[in-house]
Amino acid sequence: MTASQAAGQGGELCFAHFSDTHVLSLEGARAREFLNKRATGAVNLALNRSRQYRVEVFERLLAAIRALAPDHSVCTGDLVNLALAAEFDRVRALLREHFVAGALTVVPGNHDAYERDATSAGRFEAAFGDYLPRDVDVASGGRYPVVRLGTGWGVVGLSSAVPTPAFLATGTIGEDQQQAARQALAAPELVGRFRMVMLHHPLLPDPTRPFDHLRRLTDAEAVVDLLAAAGPDLVVHGHNHVFVRNRLPGTDVPLIQVASGSRRKSGYMAEFNVYRIRDGRLRSIERHIYDEATDAFHPHDEWGRRLP
Numbered sequence: 001m002t003a004s005q006a007a008g009q010g011g012e013l014c015f016a017h018f019s020d021t022h023v024l025s026l027e028g029a030r031a032r033e034f035l036n037k038r039a040t041g042a043v044n045l046a047l048n049r050s051r052q053y054r055v056e057v058f059e060r061l062l063a064a065i066r067a068l069a070p071d072h073s074v075c076t077g078d079l080v081n082l083a084l085a086a087e088f089d090r091v092r093a094l095l096r097e098h099f100v101a102g103a104l105t106v107v108p109g110n111h112d113a114y115e116r117d118a119t120s121a122g123r124f125e126a127a128f129g130d131y132l133p134r135d136v137d138v139a140s141g142g143r144y145p146v147v148r149l150g151t152g153w154g155v156v157g158l159s160s161a162v163p164t165p166a167f168l169a170t171g172t173i174g175e176d177q178q179q180a181a182r183q184a185l186a187a188p189e190l191v192g193r194f195r196m197v198m199l200h201h202p203l204l205p206d207p208t209r210p211f212d213h214l215r216r217l218t219d220a221e222a223v224v225d226l227l228a229a230a231g232p233d234l235v236v237h238g239h240n241h242v243f244v245r246n247r248l249p250g251t252d253v254p255l256i257q258v259a260s261g262s263r264r265k266s267g268y269m270a271e272f273n274v275y276r277i278r279d280g281r282l283r284s285i286e287r288h289i290y291d292e293a294t295d296a297f298h299p300h301d302e303w304g305r306r307l308p
């Protein structure tokens, strides 16, 4: 059975993708939670950032995605800002309002693992466990990769989230996950389906961005090699807050970066992507971009031209 045959009537699929909502909440935070990386000017930075990254815009995004009723939605991390418990509580409540467990798959970003207290307590996994499936058994020492199976499709979600020293926003997949991802992408349950890979960090450097190496995926080359060999149908990520379409090096596999899902800044307004799949291939990308005047998201083509 081909992916298109498996994809249901007409072989069409629709995925929504959002990322980097950076919800900040200092509610209930204790002083000792700031005796670490969070003390290094990070709170000031986060407060400044929170003027641009608006939870009410995120709420509009969630409602807009629900109205579109995609086959599935994926979120590529940085849901929170300083990885404080109150931030995870707030985002969990928002997601639960809009997504039943089977409707969304998430992976964490560097901000979800901002400090070791958050990762050692497993805050991300505790908050979003409903959205971290393992529908295919793979040999992995940890929770990742997540693997989601739907009718005619499968999603493999890698975690690149690791706590880093101050002023670093790097990520790492690691050999254990690489091996498990290889296994998942070759699993009989995924063969013949549309296979999407999701992660937070970009796989390619962005030479236009100052200090890009301080934000990179440290084992990107190895991950690119494994994906080029495994040949998924689509790879999506976030992290850099602008829409970018690339190709996985040496392949025709689309490699898509989505913008932030909550930003309210002229020229960098919040977006989410909609991927339309037909006959097992990505046919079009709609960028749904937030408009302040109407307080709503509107569909655009991938070059930013408004769609009717």
Ligand SMILES: [Fe+2]
Pocket (backbone or CB within 6 Å): 078, 109, 110, 111, 169, 200, 238, 239, 240
């Ligand atoms: Fe990030």
